[in-house]
Amino acid sequence: MKHKIQLPKIDEYNFPLIYKHLSNFIKIEVLKAGVNSVVLGLSGGIDSAAACFLAVNALGKNNVTALIMPYKSSSESSMEDALKVVNMLGISRYIVDISKQINEYFKNETAANDNIGIKVRKGNKMARERMSILYDYSYKLNSLVLGTSNKSELLLGYGTLFGDMASALNPIGDIYKTQIYQLAEHLGIPKSIITKPPSADLWEGQSDETELGFTYETADGIMYLLIDKMYKPEVVASLGYDEVLVNEIYDKIKKSQYKRRMPLIAKISERTINIDFRYLRDWA
Amino acid sequence: MKKNNSIKICLAQTNPKVGDLKKNIENHVEIISGAKVQGANLVVFPELSLTGYFLKDSVYDLGININTDESEVLTDIYEKTKDLDIAVIAGFVEKDADFNFYNSSCCISKGMLLNVHRKVYLPTYGMFEELRYFKPGDGFGVFDLNGVKVSVLTCEDAWHLSASYIAVNKGAHIIIVNSASPARGITAGLNKFNSMNMWEELLSVIAFYYKSYVIYVNRVGFEDGIGFSGGSCVFNPSGGMESKLDYLEEGEILADVNLNLLNNERFKTPLIRDENLNLTVKELENIINNHK
Numbered sequence: 001m002k003h004k005i006q007l008p009k010i011d012e013y014n015f016p017l018i019y020k021h022l023s024n025f026i027k028i029e030v031l032k033a034g035v036n037s038v039v040l041g042l043s044g045g046i047d048s049a050a051a052c053f054l055a056v057n058a059l060g061k062n063n064v065t066a067l068i069m070p071y072k073s074s075s076e077s078s079m080e081d082a083l084k085v086v087n088m089l090g091i092s093r094y095i096v097d098i099s100k101q102i103n104e105y106f107k108n109e110t111a112a113n114d115n116i117g118i119k120v121r122k123g124n125k126m127a128r129e130r131m132s133i134l135y136d137y138s139y140k141l142n143s144l145v146l147g148t149s150n151k152s153e154l155l156l157g158y159g160t161l162f163g164d165m166a167s168a169l170n171p172i173g174d175i176y177k178t179q180i181y182q183l184a185e186h187l188g189i190p191k192s193i194i195t196k197p198p199s200a201d202l203w204e205g206q207s208d209e210t211e212l213g214f215t216y217e218t219a220d221g222i223m224y225l226l227i228d229k230m231y232k233p234e235v236v237a238s239l240g241y242d243e244v245l246v247n248e249i250y251d252k253i254k255k256s257q258y259k260r261r262m263p264l265i266a267k268i269s270e271r272t273i274n275i276d277f278r279y280l281r282d283w284a
Numbered sequence: 285m286k287k288n289n290s291i292k293i294c295l296a297q298t299n300p301k302v303g304d305l306k307k308n309i310e311n312h313v314e315i316i317s318g319a320k321v322q323g324a325n326l327v328v329f330p331e332l333s334l335t336g337y338f339l340k341d342s343v344y345d346l347g348i349n350i351n352t353d354e355s356e357v358l359t360d361i362y363e364k365t366k367d368l369d370i371a372v373i374a375g376f377v378e379k380d381a382d383f384n385f386y387n388s389s390c391c392i393s394k395g396m397l398l399n400v401h402r403k404v405y406l407p408t409y410g411m412f413e414e415l416r417y418f419k420p421g422d423g424f425g426v427f428d429l430n431g432v433k434v435s436v437l438t439c440e441d442a443w444h445l446s447a448s449y450i451a452v453n454k455g456a457h458i459i460i461v462n463s464a465s466p467a468r469g470i471t472a473g474l475n476k477f478n479s480m481n482m483w484e485e486l487l488s489v490i491a492f493y494y495k496s497y498v499i500y501v502n503r504v505g506f507e508d509g510i511g512f513s514g515g516s517c518v519f520n521p522s523g524g525m526e527s528k529l530d531y532l533e534e535g536e537i538l539a540d541v542n543l544n545l546l547n548n549e550r551f552k553t554p555l556i557r558d559e560n561l562n563l564t565v566k567e568l569e570n571i572i573n574n575h576k
Contacts, residue, residue, distance in 0.1 A: 009472040017476060020532055021467060021511055028299075028506045169509070278340040280508045282302050 005239075007224040010175075010182035019057070019186070022171045026058035029169050030144055032282055037063035039137045040146040041130050041164070042085060042093070043201060044068075044078030046184050046193050047172060048148040049085045053187040054171050055146055056089045064091045065141055069130045072099040073204050081193045088190065094137070098129045123202035127163025135166075144168035152177040152216055155223055156249070157256020158200075158208065165259060176224065177216040214245060222249050290542040291432050291458075294319035294327040295516040297529045297536065299505030302336030305346065305357060309334060312374060313364050315536060320368040322538050325430065330462050330503035330516075331403075331439050332375040332387060334358075337464035338507045339377070343417040347379030350390060350397065354379070358392070366395025371429055373436060375462055378402065384419040389436050389462055391427065399427040401436040405444050411466065411510065414440075426454040432543065439463035442486065452494040452556055457546055459490065463502045467513035467532070480513050480531060492523030495550045497541045504534055521549035 010018060030038060038055050042048045055064045068082045086093045102125055111118040138145045147167025149159055151174050159165040172180060177198065184194050198208040198216065209215050222245065225236045233250045237243035262274055271277045296315045301307045312329060319327045331337065335346045348354045355362075358376075365372055371393035378388035378400065387403040402421025406414035424447050426435045435451035435458070442448060442461045451459055469478030483500065491498040497520060504514040517528035518539040527539035550556060 008470045010470065011472050013473050013475045014470045014477075017531060018470065021477075024532055025506055025509065025511055029509070279342060280302060280338055280340060282506075282508050283342065 005225065005229060007176060007178060007220050010179050010186065012186070015183070015186040018183070019054075022054050023058040026055055026146070026169070026171050029282075030059065033144055033168070035142050035144060037065070037141065037143040038146040039065045039067060039134060039141055039143040040148060041134055042066040042068050042082040043148075044075075044081035044085075044193065045198070045201070046180055046189065047150050047177075049081075049189045049193050050180055050184050050187060051146055051148040051170075051172055052085055052089065052091070053189060056091060061090045063143075064089070065137065065143060066091055066093040067130075067134060067137060068093060068095045069098050069133060070095070071097075071102060071126050071202075074201050075199075075204070077192070077196070078201050081190065081196075084190050084192070096133055098126060098133070101129060102126055119203055123200065124160045124163060126202060127160035131163050131166045138168075146171070147173060149173055150177050150180050151175055152220055152223065153208075154260060155227060155256075156212065156219065156252050157259050158212065159259070161259045176220040178220040214249075218245070219249055222246055223253070226250055226253070289544050289547075290540055291326060291430065292322075292324045293458075293499055293518075293539045293541055294322065294324035295499065295501045295518070295527065295529060295537050295539060296327055296329045296333075297501065297514050297516045297534055298329060298333055298503055299512075299534050300330070300333050300336045300503060302507055303339070303342050303346065304336075305334055308336075309358065309360055312372070313360050316361070316364050316368065316370060316372055319536060319538070320370050324370065324538055326371045326373070328460055328462060328499055328501045329372070329374045330501050330512075331389070331464040332377070333462070333503065334374055334376040336507060337503070337512070338510065339417070340413075343377055343385050346377040347385050348376060349379045349381065350376075350388075350400065351381075355397075362392055362395050365392050369394055371398065373460060373462065375438070375464075385417060386421060387414060387418045387438060388421075389438055391429070391434070391436070393429060398429065399425060399434075399436070401425060401438060403438040403441060404447065405440040407440045424450045424454070426451060426456045432541075433457045434460060436460045436462065439465060442490065445490070448490045448494050448496075452496050453559060453561060456496060457543060458497045458499060458541060459494070460499045461487065461501070463500070465502050465513055466510045476515075476531060477513055480515050483515070484517075484525065487517075487519050488523045488525065491519035491521055493555060495521045495546070495553060495556055497521060497546060499539065499541070504532055521546050 066086050070079055134145045145167045147170025149165055150172050153159050154173055199206050222241055225231045233246045236246045267275055316327050373389055373391045375389045378386040389401045391399040404421045406418050406420055408415035426433050433455045435456035437447050448459055467477040471478055487498045487500050499518050501516045502514055503512045505512055513531055515531045518526045520526055527537050529535045529537050
């Protein structure tokens with residue numbers, strides 16, 4: 001690209017302040033809730049690893065608990081990478097295999113296993129099962145659930161509503177996937193986690209970028225202009241980006257807006273929750 | 285004029301607890317006491333330092349009519365400034381007799397209310413929604429603090445260069461900018477958030493071209509995921525930065541504002557003396573008339 005307005009890189013100059021800011025965010029918002037610890041799902045991927053590193057810096061290793069929740073089709077390297085993070089940081093972890101309950105639920109389904117409908121349903125079910133376990137541990141350990149969705153997947157809607165998108169607070173939700181890689185380098189996350197292709201790991205050999213049909217790097221460059229810079233799609237296209245792709249991405253963002261908002265409430269009264277009953281979550 | 289023609293100002297970079305007047309007042313009083321020990325004549329707190337910033341509907345619960353007995357809630361601050369012979373500038377939600385609310389900053393000196401600045405430019409775009417709740421102030425005042433002329437601009441006020449233009453031409457020596465500025469925007473190769481960089485460039489320009497001391501006091505902490513950047517500092521009339529607090533951390537720093545240096549700068553580069561107010565007024569009238 002010839003033009004200068006591009007997704008900013010997280011580098012050795014801006015990293016220290018970003019690191020401090022995100023750590024402060026976790027620390028301050030967790031303490032405000034009246035607890036001092038978090039629990040998070042560790043998948044072996046780069047996003048949850050980054051969130052985990054930030055949480056340990058913010059709260060100390062004794063206040064971060066990782067849940068590793070494999071399904072039978074989860075890749076073995078995912079488990080290894082998750083344990084690598086656990087061991088590096090010295091945090092406590094639980095391993096909860098979710099295969100049994102997922103299989104039990106789907107046992108009477110007649111559709112073939114490679115049917116895309118059933119694959120997506122199983123994937124969603126797994127994501128919500130993990131959420132349900134995380135919230136159970138949240139209660140059990142008197143901890144908040146730390147979110148691990150990045151800005152790219154939140155904007156594209158590439159996540160499961162009330163599944164992996166559910167959390168109490170998310171330190172990396174305003175950071176694009178491309179920038180997560182840069183952040184990870186500075187955080188010292190193991191190379192094997194940084195270099196493997198991004199995958200939701202909901203079925204064998206799944207790849208985010210194959211499924212989406214574009215790379216995060218391309219999408220992030222476009223989304224930075226559409227969202228952060230608020231350029232209209234035609235303006236982004238005029239800067240040299242593929243117009244079809246720009247529109248496709250903009251469409252995905254629009255169509256997944258519901259995933260980023262609380263459920264709609266029908267207004268009947270004079271003062272309605274989240275419509276004209278307006279307070280910070282930090283109100284109390 | 286103070287001894288040695290200088291005034292010692294404590295920049296108090298606090299993390300207000302949203303909606304908790306009592307706790308914030310306690311914190312103010314504690315910091316004022318500490319600043320006195322250090323020799324401060326004035327303690328400056330951030331915008332809405334007594335209430336927190338993103339107040340939404342709780343503006344309604346926090347408004348104080350400072351000219352009635354509602355101001356009794358601030359008694360501890362009044363008394364502390366009286367006992368310690370010190371002045372303080374703090375931010376609060378002001379309510380007037382007609383029940384309008386303002387984003388205001390009061391200057392309380394030696395137990396007396398010396399000045400109230402009602403924020404004029406209320407950002408209502410992006411993440412900001414001040415005009416939804418507050419009524420804009422109607423001017424930029426200059427007041428005398430122990431012989432030093434002071435003007436208070438609150439956050440967005442300073443982004444309008446007309447505000448500091450008015451303040452210095454009204455006689456301000458020191459421009460206090462209190463703010464609640466969220467940290468935002470990153471750039472490769474830059475070791476601070478973009479918002480911090482913009483502030484520092486702006487304040488340096490105001491200090492240099494309006495030949496004034498600029499005292500910037502910004503808050504820290506988070507409100508619903510939005511983090512405030514801190515980095516409170518002083519710019520001298522040469523445009524140089526002095527007495528800087530860290531970004532993102534609570535803290536206080538004492539700045540020595542020396543009016544002899546202001547005297548020197550204004551003699552060497554008499555931009556304020558040479559300002560042609562009549563020409564500006566004439567041009568402004570033209571602009572207003574031609575746009576109507």
